[in-house]
Amino acid sequence: MLHFESDYMAGAHPEVLQRLIDTNLQQTVGYGADPYTARAKALIREACGAPEAQVHFLVGGTQTNATVIDGLLARHEGVLAAESGHISVHESGAIEATGHKVLTLPQYEGKVRAEDVAHYIDEFYRDDTYEHMVAPGMLYISFPTEYGTLYSLEELKALSEVCHTREIPLYIDGARLGYALGAEECDVTLGDLARLADVFYIGGTKVGALFGEAVVVTNPKLLPHFFPLIKQHGALLAKGRLLGVQFEALFSNGLYEQIGRKATSLALRLREGFERLGYSAVVNSPTNQQFFRLPNRVIDALMPHAGFEYWGPRGATESTVRFVTSWNTTDQDITDLLSLLENA
Numbered sequence: 001m002l003h004f005e006s007d008y009m010a011g012a013h014p015e016v017l018q019r020l021i022d023t024n025l026q027q028t029v030g031y032g033a034d035p036y037t038a039r040a041k042a043l044i045r046e047a048c049g050a051p052e053a054q055v056h057f058l059v060g061g062t063q064t065n066a067t068v069i070d071g072l073l074a075r076h077e078g079v080l081a082a083e084s085g086h087i088s089v090h091e092s093g094a095i096e097a098t099g100h101k102v103l104t105l106p107q108y109e110g111k112v113r114a115e116d117v118a119h120y121i122d123e124f125y126r127d128d129t130y131e132h133m134v135a136p137g138m139l140y141i142s143f144p145t146e147y148g149t150l151y152s153l154e155e156l157k158a159l160s161e162v163c164h165t166r167e168i169p170l171y172i173d174g175a176r177l178g179y180a181l182g183a184e185e186c187d188v189t190l191g192d193l194a195r196l197a198d199v200f201y202i203g204g205t206k207v208g209a210l211f212g213e214a215v216v217v218t219n220p221k222l223l224p225h226f227f228p229l230i231k232q233h234g235a236l237l238a239k240g241r242l243l244g245v246q247f248e249a250l251f252s253n254g255l256y257e258q259i260g261r262k263a264t265s266l267a268l269r270l271r272e273g274f275e276r277l278g279y280s281a282v283v284n285s286p287t288n289q290q291f292f293r294l295p296n297r298v299i300d301a302l303m304p305h306a307g308f309e310y311w312g313p314r315g316a317t318e319s320t321v322r323f324v325t326s327w328n329t330t331d332q333d334i335t336d337l338l339s340l341l342e343n344a
Contacts, residue, residue, distance in 0.1 A: 002306040002337055006206070007176065007288060007326035009307075012246070013208035013259065019249040020210075020242065030238045032057055037244025043251035044202065044214055050194040054217040056226060057243035061175045062091050063235035064201050064213045069140065070098040070233065071223045072169050072199065077137025079171075080117060082107035084146050086173060098233075101134045109283050110145025114158035121166050139163050142173035143188070143200075144180040148285030153187045160196040169222055172200035178207035179288040182260025186286070194218050204243075208250055208259045208327045212243040259327040263288040266334055267325040273338040282311075288325045293318055301344035306337055 003009045011017065028034035041055040058064045065087050069079050078101035081088050087095050088102045095102050105112045105120060121136050139159065144150050151159070163170040172193060177200075180186055193200050198219040204212040217223050230236045237243055250256045267288045271281055274292055282291040291311055295318045302308070311320045323337075 002333055002340075004323040004325065004329075004333075004337070005307040005309055007179070007263070007324050008206050009326065010328040012210040013249075013255070013327050015255055016208055016210070016246050016249045019245050023241070023245050026241075028241045030240055031236060032240030032244060034241040034244060036241050036248055040214075040244045040247035040251065043248060044216065047190050047251055048194040048216060049191040050216065050218055052218075052220075053194060054220050054223075054226070056215045056217070056230060057237070057240065057247065058201075058213050058215060058230060058235040059211055059237050059243075060205060060235070061086075061173070061203065061213055062094050063233055064215060065091065065140075065173060066094045066098055067226075067230055067233040067235050068171060068199055068201070068215060068223075069095055069100060069138070071226055071229045072171065073100050073137045074135075075099065076135055078103045078134040079138050079140050080105055080112075080120060080136050080168075081140040082110060082112045082145070084110050085140060086142055086146055086175070087140055089146070103134065103136055107145075109149045110142075110147035111149060111151055111155070112139075112141060112159070114155070114162045117159065118162045118166070121162075121168070136168065138169045138171055140171050140173065142175065143193070144176055144183075144285070144287045144289070147283045147291065148179075148287040148289035149283060150180055150183060150186055150286060151188070153192055156188060156192065156196050163198075169198035169219065170196065172197045174201045175203035175213070176206050176287065176289075177201075177203050178256050178260035179264055180260070182257065182262070182264045183286040184264075198222055202247075202256075204246060204250060206326070207256065209246040210242075212237075212246055214247055263325045263327060263329060266329050266331070267323075269331075270323060270325065270334050270337065273334065274341065277338070277341055279341075282320055290323045290325075291320060292323070293320050298341070298344045302340055305340050
């Protein structure tokens, strides 16, 4: 069985797992106050070119989004996001459960535009009754987006400028950040994210770790008591060393970058194969998520042999499906999938 359902189907990258094995019997203090976590934080600050940034390790993506957003917003505020954004569509109301509303903006292949953000905020405060409404208190975007698309550096600069001139923080969800940075057309670096965003996170769960995300806070004044908030949200790991060890491995010897480049290159090979066989991509994703509209008969022929996901409801005769590559995908996996497609 071939697996293209998601990028966390397998456990951990062998180098990450080996570091966990090598340190398994060592005993350290908990909650991230250990030397491995300190080393991981230093490596991430160095990679981001942000020596003053705070780095926190949380257990998963949904917990990270809910905790950061809850910490950044006042009680009467909501978070601006694309209508297709992960927090709006695929987190089961986790943000709303913290008492904050997701305020949706139009999406363009998963992205939001700076002019739409500015228009929403400006129009909100032009309304004399704005005190009766949920105020836009921050902007959430993901990089890459839910559709695997990328913001250009100029687009991120424009969003950052709009947010900061209107005095709201910019938060970037980087669950699949490694696959964005590994894309050939990406012109954004970790240093750019640290310069333009107030808070962002570097995803581990989907990029080679067993679990865990690294939150980078470049404007610490916005989250002055973040540690207890992490604990309140159930996102703090008592055996915090396990997160530190994993991110220390990911940010040593260029491993995080290698994982991203490999998965995106295989995803583009997959897309080229689909297109050669007459199936066009639904969106132009340069990252590890690829979306196609396939006849249902082809989907039914593939499913006994390859795992992938519907993206939306099944259509009458054809449906949109998603294929995802990861650190664990091999060249042979792509060859075998394309062979199945050719004979479907």
